[in-house]
Structures are given as C-alpha cells and as structure tokens.
Amino acid sequence: MRQGSPDQPRSAVAIMAKAARQGQVKTRLCPPLSPGQAAELYRCFLLDKIAQVNVLTEAMPVVSYSPADARAWFELLTPAHFVLVPQCGNDLGARILFTFEQLFHLGYTQVLAIDSDTPTLPMAFLAHALEQLAQAATDVVLGPTEDGGYYLIGLRQPYPQLFENMPWSTAHVLPETLRRSATEGLQVTCVDAWFDIDTPEDLSRLRASLDDLDHSQAQHTRRYLQEQHW
DSSP states (O other): OOOTTOOOOOEHHHHHEEOOOTTTTGGGGTSSSSHHHHHHHHHHHHHHHHHHHOTTSEEEEEEEEGGGGGHHHHHHSTTSSEEEEEEOSSHHHHHHHHHHHHHHHOOOOOOEEEEEETTTTHHHHHHHHHHHTTTTTTTEEEETTTTTSSSEHHHEHHHHHHHHTOOOTTTTHHHHHHHHHTTTTTOOOEEEOOOOOOOOHHHHHHHHHTTSSOOSSSSHHHHHHHHHEO
C-alpha cells in the first residue's frame, strides 16, 4: 500500500478504478467502440479524474484499484503522492466498503469514494461534497447520477448496511441507499446530480458537452475523442 505523508489531510478522496484492459472496461460502449478503443477511452477517463482529484488540496488523493495485480500499472498512472489501496470483495458494494475500511484504518476521518466514469464532473461538486462531509451533523453525502445511481458517496465511518445486497447497476441504487440511511437514522446530504458514461447515448452526450466546457477540463478525454474524429 502506497502511504501518504505524515502531515496528510484528515479527508481522503478515493477514485474507484479498474485497470484499462481490453474487454474488461466500458463493455457497454462496444459497439460502436472496439474493445481497444473502449479501454483507451477509459484510461483517459482515469487520467482526467486523477488530474481533478489532484488539485483538492484539502484532501488526500487515493486510487482504490482493481484487480489486485494491477498495482504497477496504477503506480505509473498516478503521481507519487497518491495513496494506492487495492480493492477486495465479490461485488461492487464489498469493494467500496473495503476501501472505506482501509482508509479509516489509515486514520482518515472523512472519506469520499468517487467513480471513474464522470470525466466532465464539475470540480465544485467534489469541493461541495467535502464541505458537507465536514459538517458534524452529516453522516452520508451522495452525488446522484441521472440513471438512479451515484457518482460519489462520502462517510465519516463505515456503514456496511449501505453496501450489502444492493441492486448495483440499476436505477434502484440511489433510492435504496436513501431508504436504508433513513432506516438507520443517518443524516444524508445530496450534492448536485451529474451523468456518467456507460452507454452509446452517454458517449454522444459526452461529445456534445465537451464543446461547452473550459478547455482545461477533461483534457485527456477531449484529446482522444478528437484524435479518433468522434
């Protein structure tokens, strides 16, 4: 596990990431993309997300990576001060929970786990989530996606009940998380919704949205799409 510095922040932002291997990432984009194109596009998503998290001076940047044998690949992809932690678990919920547990064990007191499929997510959304998580009255922070899931979840301590037996990759993830939080008496704050890139329709929306963004945003994704003339 790559460690942070002794004077590390009390907050951590962990990108939930997979190694960009053909046939293992962004498979719902094939077609129109080939498996190789989908893998390279996802690598660009990761690079843009890493660049985004890297400017959050109030939080330690983390990559929670999968599979376990991809550590060397992620060491080359990330700046040296990033903390690298392996994912462990049989489903997404177990892997997210394990990530939280590792980071709390390392001494972080406020942890955001974020996706790697939102290269155009406004920086202000992450900053707002960190601000909300710092509030003593807040137990859970969620960043909803428009398809019924979430692009981030922030906690001040692990809550296994928010991750076990969850209907992942469905429109029920967000409402079920909210329902379980209410049942447990947890105070939830939602930040603004955004869209992630899973389907060909999402890819078309991504292409169109880049024209409206500052050119400092999503640079790797933008460059790759331009190179492919998409």
